[in-house]
Amino acid sequence: MKLSLTKVVNGCRLGKIKNLGKTGDCTMDIPGCLLYTKTGSAPHLTHHTLHNIHGVPAMAQLTLSSLAEHHEVLAEYKEGVGKFIGMPDSLLYCSLHDPVSPCPAGYVTNKSVSVWGVGGRVEMTASKFMTIQQALQPDWFQCLSDGEASYEEATSLKRARKSVDRSLLFLDNCLRLQEESEVLQKSKIIGVIEGGDVMEERLRSARETAKRPVGGFLLDGFQGNPVTLETRLHLLSSVTAVLPEDKPRLISGVSRPDEVLEYIERGVDLFESFFPYQVTERGCALTFSFDYQPNPEETLLHQNGTQEEAKCMDQIKTIKTTDCNEEITSFEINLKEKKYQEDFNPLVRGCSCYCCKNHTRAYVHHLLVTNELLAGVLLMMHNFEHYFGFFHSIREALKSDRLAQLKELIHRQAS
Amino acid sequence: MAGAANPASLESAPRIMRLVAECTRSRARAGELRLPHGPVATPVFMPVGTQATMKGITAEQLDALGCRICLGNTYHLGLRPGPELIQKAHGLHGFMNWPHNLLTDSGGFQMVSLVSLSEVTEEGVRFRSPYDGDETLLSPEKSVQIQNALGSDIIMQLDDVVSSTVTGPRVEEAMYRSIRWLDRCIAAHRRPDKQNLFAIIQGGLDADLRATCLEEMTKRDVPGFAIGGLSGGESKAQFWRMVALSTSRLPKDKPRYLMGVGYATDLVVCVALGCDMFDCVFPTRTARFGSALVPTGNLQLKKKLFEKDFGPIDPECTCPTCQTHSRAFLHALLHSDNTAALHHLTVHNIAYQLRLMSAVRTSIVEKRFPDFVQDFMATMYGDPTLCPTWATEALASVGITLG
Numbered sequence: 105m106k107l108s109l110t111k112v113v114n115g116c117r118l119g120k121i122k123n124l125g126k127t128g129d130c131t132m133d134i135p136g137c138l139l140y141t142k143t144g145s146a147p148h149l150t151h152h153t154l155h156n157i158h159g160v161p162a163m164a165q166l167t168l169s170s171l172a173e174h175h176e177v178l179a180e181y182k183e184g185v186g187k188f189i190g191m192p193d194s195l196l197y198c199s200l201h202d203p204v205s206p207c208p209a210g211y212v213t214n215k216s217v218s219v220w221g222v223g224g225r226v227e228m229t230a231s232k233f234m235t236i237q238q239a240l241q242p243d244w245f246q247c248l249s250d251g252e253a254s255y256e257e258a259t260s261l262k263r264a265r266k267s268v269d270r271s272l273l274f275l276d277n278c279l280r281l282q283e284e285s286e287v288l289q290k291s292k293i294i295g296v297i298e299g300g301d302v303m304e305e306r307l308r309s310a311r312e313t314a315k316r317p318v319g320g321f322l323l324d325g326f327q328g329n330p331v332t333l334e335t336r337l338h339l340l341s342s343v344t345a346v347l348p349e350d351k352p353r354l355i356s357g358v359s360r361p362d363e364v365l366e367y368i369e370r371g372v373d374l375f376e377s378f379f380p381y382q383v384t385e386r387g388c389a390l391t392f393s394f395d396y397q398p399n400p401e402e403t404l405l406h407q408n409g410t411q412e413e414a415k416c417m418d419q420i421k422t423i424k425t426t427d428c429n430e431e432i433t434s435f436e437i438n439l440k441e442k443k444y445q446e447d448f449n450p451l452v453r454g455c456s457c458y459c460c461k462n463h464t465r466a467y468v469h470h471l472l473v474t475n476e477l478l479a480g481v482l483l484m485m486h487n488f489e490h491y492f493g494f495f496h497s498i499r500e501a502l503k504s505d506r507l508a509q510l511k512e513l514i515h516r517q518a519s
Numbered sequence: 520m521a522g523a524a525n526p527a528s529l530e531s532a533p534r535i536m537r538l539v540a541e542c543t544r545s546r547a548r549a550g551e552l553r554l555p556h557g558p559v560a561t562p563v564f565m566p567v568g569t570q571a572t573m574k575g576i577t578a579e580q581l582d583a584l585g586c587r588i589c590l591g592n593t594y595h596l597g598l599r600p601g602p603e604l605i606q607k608a609h610g611l612h613g614f615m616n617w618p619h620n621l622l623t624d625s626g627g628f629q630m631v632s633l634v635s636l637s638e639v640t641e642e643g644v645r646f647r648s649p650y651d652g653d654e655t656l657l658s659p660e661k662s663v664q665i666q667n668a669l670g671s672d673i674i675m676q677l678d679d680v681v682s683s684t685v686t687g688p689r690v691e692e693a694m695y696r697s698i699r700w701l702d703r704c705i706a707a708h709r710r711p712d713k714q715n716l717f718a719i720i721q722g723g724l725d726a727d728l729r730a731t732c733l734e735e736m737t738k739r740d741v742p743g744f745a746i747g748g749l750s751g752g753e754s755k756a757q758f759w760r761m762v763a764l765s766t767s768r769l770p771k772d773k774p775r776y777l778m779g780v781g782y783a784t785d786l787v788v789c790v791a792l793g794c795d796m797f798d799c800v801f802p803t804r805t806a807r808f809g810s811a812l813v814p815t816g817n818l819q820l821k822k823k824l825f826e827k828d829f830g831p832i833d834p835e836c837t838c839p840t841c842q843t844h845s846r847a848f849l850h851a852l853l854h855s856d857n858t859a860a861l862h863h864l865t866v867h868n869i870a871y872q873l874r875l876m877s878a879v880r881t882s883i884v885e886k887r888f889p890d891f892v893q894d895f896m897a898t899m900y901g902d903p904t905l906c907p908t909w910a911t912e913a914l915a916s917v918g919i920t921l922g
Binding site for chain 2: 142143144151152153170177180181188223445446448458462466467470473476477478481482
């Protein structure tokens with residue numbers, strides 16, 4: 105595996121990770137995102153509908169929380185989780201938790217970490233964790249780590265220190281176990297940077313983790329509410345500054361377009377793509393523009409459209425979804441609204457996704473109102489494609505030194 | 520019953536069905552429907568997409584499975600999103616972007632399924648909406664009007680439907696009313712050149728009433744006939760007799776659509792009895808409960824016994840689900856909240872039904888339908904003697920002996 109940087113602009117790293125995968129001939133672009141999955145499948149999507157989407161990332165994110173309880177089945181299967189889930193050609197990254205459904209706190213000990221599946225809690229020591237990874241055989245996997253220091257708004261120094269100590273201990277144990285496992289030789293352990301909000305602990309975590317032979321770094325515990333965002337961004341800059349340049353930096357729990365740009369500027373390479381899923385679950389479609397060099401007429405038309413949307417959104421609406429209270433952002437439109445009942449336009453004009461090429465806002469509105477399953481399918485296809493298009497535009501903007509324009513465009517549309 | 524000459528249709532209206540082959544022993548026929556949105560090979564199973572969607576699968580997926588006709592429902596679509604909106608969207612085809620054929624039911628069946636919310640008079644059916652309590656009157660004229668707006672290739676008359684478990688004068692009343700409503704539908708139909716209005720034979724489980732209905736309705740100039748009022752709670756013994764009676768009196772040169780029939784055994788037997796078209800929610804509904812259809816019955820994939828079963832649902836099946844996924848994976852996915860699991864099974868079950876019909880058709884064309892039936896029953900029941908009695912009797916009545 106080799107990470108080559110094409111250029112670094114204003115803290116943003118543009119480049120490629122090459123020689124990936126079992127056969128060593130896969131490539132990933134950075135900055136980029138990973139395909140979000142639930143129990144090894146993109147939400148709502150079959151093989152066919154997933155392949156309708158343009159720009160699907162080369163690497164998919166699996167979650168141990170959804171797969172740990174199936175490890176016996178996978179062990180008996182022997183051929184690895186990629187083949188089991190019907191994605192044998194995809195690169196796979198296995199995270200501990202599902203970013204959309206955070207797990208209950210208080211279950212990390214010096215010896216074990218727990219994840220929550222459908223069947224309940226699965227407690228894992230380093231040994232059990234590595235046994236499970238042997239059954240999964242992902243290309244990359246997040247090391248067992250203690251991420252709970254970041255659950256509190258103000259971490260105690262003691263707790264922050266413990267999260268770093270534990271995570272390093274887990275890392276060393278897992279690395280040792282990896283050496284003894286033939287089947288995991290081709291997999292890379294991703295070291296996890298912990299330390300809560302305590303600068304010195306974060307730096308210690310970064311420096312110590314970087315000493316180990318990890319494949320990359322997961323910046324954990326930087327997700328959070330807007331109040332703490334500034335603090336965390338500052339913390340993050342300091343952390344990435346001490347990380348080696350030639351290994352990828354992943355971040356968990358960050359997926360919103362405006363936040364993505366902030367974090368890229370502070371040295372993050374790879375993101376999860378759960379934001380389009382959350383948008384889908386609340387019956388919304390991503391409509392934000394990432395066309396940072398449109399023609400003037402387009403700009404005017406779109407601005408008029410955006411102003412229309414903005415007028416209707418004096419306040420951020422809070423709606424209950426099945427999972428949690430999630431706010432509708434200004435990056436999306438709520439297709440349940442009555443005004444879309446007779447709107448025969450595509451979700452986004454000019455979008456080349458399956459939904460926009462074949463269906464209308466009125467149709468998707470009807471599917472939502474009648475609670476039909478197809479609503480989720482069509483919205484997921486659109487939202488993923490739109491989101492992957494956004495990442496493509498980030499790379500293009502970096503290539504042509506236009507990131508400032510893109511950033512300004514995105515921030516204009518952020519609520 | 521078997522071999523009786525069927526009356527030729529009386530009028531010179533164009534026939535939408537062309538017979539390609541007939542079984543020399545049973546009443547099975549292979550044919551081709553010529554419909555505005557393309558030809559459809561018969562016998563055909565039509566999946567049900569009630570509210571302008573085939574549940575979780577896209578129009579492209581349905582097309583890729585080889586489906587060329589599916590159903591929409593007038594009652595549901597008439598309420599949401601309503602005929603005016605659908606008309607603005609260029610009809611139901613335009614609204615759901617389905618390039619092939621559509622058949623819409625009239626709303627009649629909802630009289631039975633939503634019996635507590637409905638009231639029938641000579642005028643029509645008065646429904647109370649479950650969504651907002653509003654009352655709507657669905658008359659023959661209104662039903663046809665809605666279906667004209669939907670623009671489906673085959674539209675159904677509004678019939679007075681009673682549950683097959685009902686006996687007494689209500690059945691007779693419903694039968695005669697259905698004839699009167701047929702005439703009102705014919706009169707109200709604005710687009711006979713673009714949409715084919717089918718009559719629906721009623722009469723419950725009473726042979727005399729059915730015979731009367733058949734005699735009257737076949738006098739009307741309609742492009743096709745449906746056999747209605749069955750596939751409810753009646754016994755299979757009564758069911759097949761009514762089907763056989765109906766097909767013996769329906770014209771040969773027009774399609775026979777048996778409504779609400781979808782279990783594999785029922786399909787095969789009713790093809791033998793002379794039916795051409797079928798619809799049922801069963802395959803798509805059972806998919807959403809985790810049940811996969813196979814030649815030996817069904818697999819309840821949520822059950823633990825499939826946890827480590829690494830083969831596909833059906834090794835002979837060519838559907839995308841069976842090409843890509845194992846029973847074990849589907850088992851795991853079904854226990855998650857990812858709806859993709861349901862879609863995988865929906866794809867497979869539709870593929871199963873369409874493949875079954877295709878195999879039936881090929882066997883008729885190749886003049887080996889009776890052998891096909893034998894093999895089918897043997898696979899499904901293990902031994903011809905284990906085949907359900909009603910099916911054995913029904914097949915025997917048209918010259919096919921099992922075992």
